[in-house]
Amino acid sequence: MESSTPRPSNPFGFTSLLLPSATEIADLRRLTRSGISPQDPSKLAEAIQAVTPEIERYGAEIEKFQTELNRLVTERSSLILYAGLGRSALAPVQRIPDEMLVEIFGWCSPSSLYWVSDEIDRICFRHLRDLAKVCSRWHHIVMNTPKLWSRITVNTHLWRKDSSPSPSQLLLFLEDALRRGGSYPLSLDVDPDHGDDSLHVLELFSRHAHRWKDVAIRQYCHNHILSKLSGNLGRLEKLELGGNWSEFECFQNAPRLREFDFCGTPSGLPKIPWGQIQKGSFKKDRLASSVSSVISFLKLLTNVNTFTLSLDLRGQNPPDSDSMVSWDVRHLDMPLSVDHSLPISRLMDSLTLPFLTSLSIHPTHVTGPPPAWSSPHFVNLATRSGFGQNLRSVFIHVWATDDELLQCLEALDSLEELQVVDCCSDVGEPVQTVITDNFLQKLSRVSSDSATTGSTTLVPELRRLTLHSVLDFSNASLRDLLKLWSMARPVSDLSREEWNEIVWVVSEGGSNFEYGQSDGYRQLQ
Numbered sequence: 001m002e003s004s005t006p007r008p009s010n011p012f013g014f015t016s017l018l019l020p021s022a023t024e025i026a027d028l029r030r031l032t033r034s035g036i037s038p039q040d041p042s043k044l045a046e047a048i049q050a051v052t053p054e055i056e057r058y059g060a061e062i063e064k065f066q067t068e069l070n071r072l073v074t075e076r077s078s079l080i081l082y083a084g085l086g087r088s089a090l091a092p093v094q095r096i097p098d099e100m101l102v103e104i105f106g107w108c109s110p111s112s113l114y115w116v117s118d119e120i121d122r123i124c125f126r127h128l129r130d131l132a133k134v135c136s137r138w139h140h141i142v143m144n145t146p147k148l149w150s151r152i153t154v155n156t157h158l159w160r161k162d163s164s165p166s167p168s169q170l171l172l173f174l175e176d177a178l179r180r181g182g183s184y185p186l187s188l189d190v191d192p193d194h195g196d197d198s199l200h201v202l203e204l205f206s207r208h209a210h211r212w213k214d215v216a217i218r219q220y221c222h223n224h225i226l227s228k229l230s231g232n233l234g235r236l237e238k239l240e241l242g243g244n245w246s247e248f249e250c251f252q253n254a255p256r257l258r259e260f261d262f263c264g265t266p267s268g269l270p271k272i273p274w275g276q277i278q279k280g281s282f283k284k285d286r287l288a289s290s291v292s293s294v295i296s297f298l299k300l301l302t303n304v305n306t307f308t309l310s311l312d313l314r315g316q317n318p319p320d321s322d323s324m325v326s327w328d329v330r331h332l333d334m335p336l337s338v339d340h341s342l343p344i345s346r347l348m349d350s351l352t353l354p355f356l357t358s359l360s361i362h363p364t365h366v367t368g369p370p371p372a373w374s375s376p377h378f379v380n381l382a383t384r385s386g387f388g389q390n391l392r393s394v395f396i397h398v399w400a401t402d403d404e405l406l407q408c409l410e411a412l413d414s415l416e417e418l419q420v421v422d423c424c425s426d427v428g429e430p431v432q433t434v435i436t437d438n439f440l441q442k443l444s445r446v447s448s449d450s451a452t453t454g455s456t457t458l459v460p461e462l463r464r465l466t467l468h469s470v471l472d473f474s475n476a477s478l479r480d481l482l483k484l485w486s487m488a489r490p491v492s493d494l495s496r497e498e499w500n501e502i503v504w505v506v507s508e509g510g511s512n513f514e515y516g517q518s519d520g521y522r523q524l525q
Contacts, residue, residue, distance in 0.1 A: 014061045016054040018047075088135075101138070102145050105131055109153070119158040120165065124173045125149065146184035149177045150211070155191040156198045167197045171204065178208055185213035185235050192221050199225060209233060216240035216261075220268075226250060233257075244268035266297040274300040281308035291343060292323040295350045299325045306331040310364060313343035326352040335364040336371035345377040353385040358393035362421070370423045370432070373398040375407045382411035389414055397421035397468075399432055402439040406458070415459045419466040433472040440477040444484045 031038060038044050088094065096104075108127040110118035121127065128149070132142040142148060152174065159167050178186075188205060192198035202225045205212075209232035220243035229250040236254040240261040248270040251257070257273060260280040280301070284294060294311065301307065307329050314337050332353065338344045363370050382388065391412055396405065396419070405420065420439075423432035443465075445457050 014057060016051075016058070018051050018054050098141055101141055102147060105142065105145075105148055106151065109151070114158075116158045116160065116163065119155055120163070120170070122153055123170050123177075124165070125177055143180070146180060146182040150181035150184040151187040152177060153189040154201055156195065156201060157191060157193050159197045167200075171200055174201065174204060178204070181211070183211065186211040187214040188212065189216045189218075191218040193219075194221055202226060210235065212236045214238040218242040218263075220245050220248070239272070241270065245270035247271070266293040269297065275302055277301055277304055279306045280304060281310065283310040284312060291346045291350065294347075295323040295325050298327055298351075301327070301329070304329050308333040308335070310335040311347075312337040312364065313347075314339045324350055324352070326354060328355050329353060330355050331358045332356060333360040335362060337364045337368065338371040339369075341372045341374040341377075344372060345374040348374065348377040348381045351381060351385075353381070353387075354390070356385060356387065356391055358417075359391060360395040362395065362397040370397050370399045370421075373400040373404065375400065375404040378408050379411050382408070387412055387414075391415060393417040395419040397423070399423050400434060401432070402434045402436045405434045406439060406442050409458055412459060414461055416461050417464040417466075418459065418462060419468075421468040422470045422472070431470060431472075433470055435467050435469040435473060437473045437477045440473055440481050444477070444480045 105128065108131065109125075110121050110127070112118040125148075128142050132139040154174070159170065161167065165173070186205075186208060190198075190201065190205070192202060198221055202217075202221070206225055206228040209229045212229075212233055213235050214237060217240070220241070226248070227250060231253055233251065233254040235256060236251075237256050238259040238261075239251060239254070239257060242263040244264060244267075246268050251270050251272045254273060255276075257276055258278045260272060260277050262269060262281070263283040265284060282294070282297065291313070294309075298309075304327075309332065311334070336344065361371065382391070388411055392414060394412065394415060394417070396408075400423075409415070409418075420435055422435050442458055
């Protein structure tokens with residue numbers, strides 16, 4: 001190694017003049033591989049001795065630059081942190097109030113009730129634990145907001161002995177949630193099986209009965225466990241039950257209970273303070289009970305304001321009902337499965353609804369067949385109940401003809417809102433259209449003294465019309481209806497909410513009807 005070999009100067013630090021060249025390194029490699037001794041061992045030994053201080057000097061230089069590098073890295077990290085925190089401080093999410101974040105966090109729970117993984121995540125409150133990891137603020141909100149831990153859904157049909165976490169561990173998670181919820185009112189949705197796991201879950205929830213506010217128990221089980229509820233339901237406002245709860249008395253003392261939903265048979269109803277109920281629903285299983293038993297149940301609802309009566313009456317041939325009820329309900333929704341007119345006729349013959357203001361009659365399922373209909377019996381119900389004076393809103397989706405529907409509308413002089421649906425069955429099945437030329441023409445007919453007001457002779461107070469149609473009518477009929485409902489009003493008044501309005505027409509394929517594609521509407525424009 002020649003120490004006199006010139007080296008380029010390094011303005012940033014030390015560079016040894018004894019650095020070997022690539023040729024010198026290659027010569028030493030060949031020598032070590034050949035097994036031959038160097039020609040001048042003493043010279044090589046001197047070179048090794050000369051570079052040893054240089055190596056030590058490099059170590060000192062590296063240590064000095066490493067310290068400087070660490071300083072630069074640390075300072076850069078501080079600037080990155082500052083910029084990141086600044087951007088976070090300016091982010092819109094920082095301006096969201098804690099109360100709104102609590103509402104958003106509450107929507108993050110898994111919604112599926114049919115997958116084991118979702119059941120585990122829901123009981124472990126995994127969504128909350130993940131949100132708590134985002135930042136210290138979110139962690140504080142999640143861990144210190146009892147409301148977030150007080151809405152619990154459990155389906156023990158999905159619990160497995162060999163799952164991870166095990167049922168005993170899931171119970172520990174439920175206990176943790178109840179502890180974090182403190183004294184906040186509880187919302188529970190429990191679908192229990194008949195195993196020991198359900199027993200433990202209901203026993204755990206029963207210990208917190210004083211917190212129950214909104215509770216659903218999908219099946220009846222474990223009477224001796226639920227008997228602990230008696231006298232502890234001072235906060236209960238809404239109750240939903242399924243199955244057979246006959247003679248169960250623990251819900252009788254619930255002073256705040258106002259809403260009750262039930263799926264089962266009238267004979268399976270529990271004892272509750274019926275006079276307090278203002279809103280509710282009843283869903284009857286197919287062929288499980290008679291029309292008269294349903295009517296007997298309705299007699300209990302003396303103060304109800306809004307009710308959903310869902311009945312499956314397919315295959316029933318009920319006799320004349322000897323049970324009648326005058327029911328003060330104001331808003332009635334009736335999802336029905338009826339394959340012939342006799343059951344619905346018996347039902348309508350058994351009811352008097354003197355205070356009814358809104359009525360919906362439609363299939364039990366959106367894609368299901370429309371219920372059978374009996375116009376004469378509906379007209380009798382309307383006359384007996386005074387629908388002509390009180391009924392303001394009707395949604396009707398039944399298996400009827402246009403003339404039958406028009407016959408019903410003749411009894412509804414005070415009707416302000418009407419929604420009608422054509423009957424569309426599956427492919428290859430018959431279609432029963434009620435929104436026809438005849439229907440639209442009768443709806444458009446005006447008397448001589450109402451030609452300037454837009455009032456029709458059929459439904460003079462109608463203000464809002466919604467049609468779901470397979471478009472089995474002519475453009476001329478639609479044009480006449482649009483003319484009546486738009487030209488009879490001054491343009492300046494058309495935006496007023498109380499004036500007549502056509503909301504939508506839906507084609508057979510389900511897509512929105514494009515007014516611009518209608519020759520009749522273009523002529524109207």
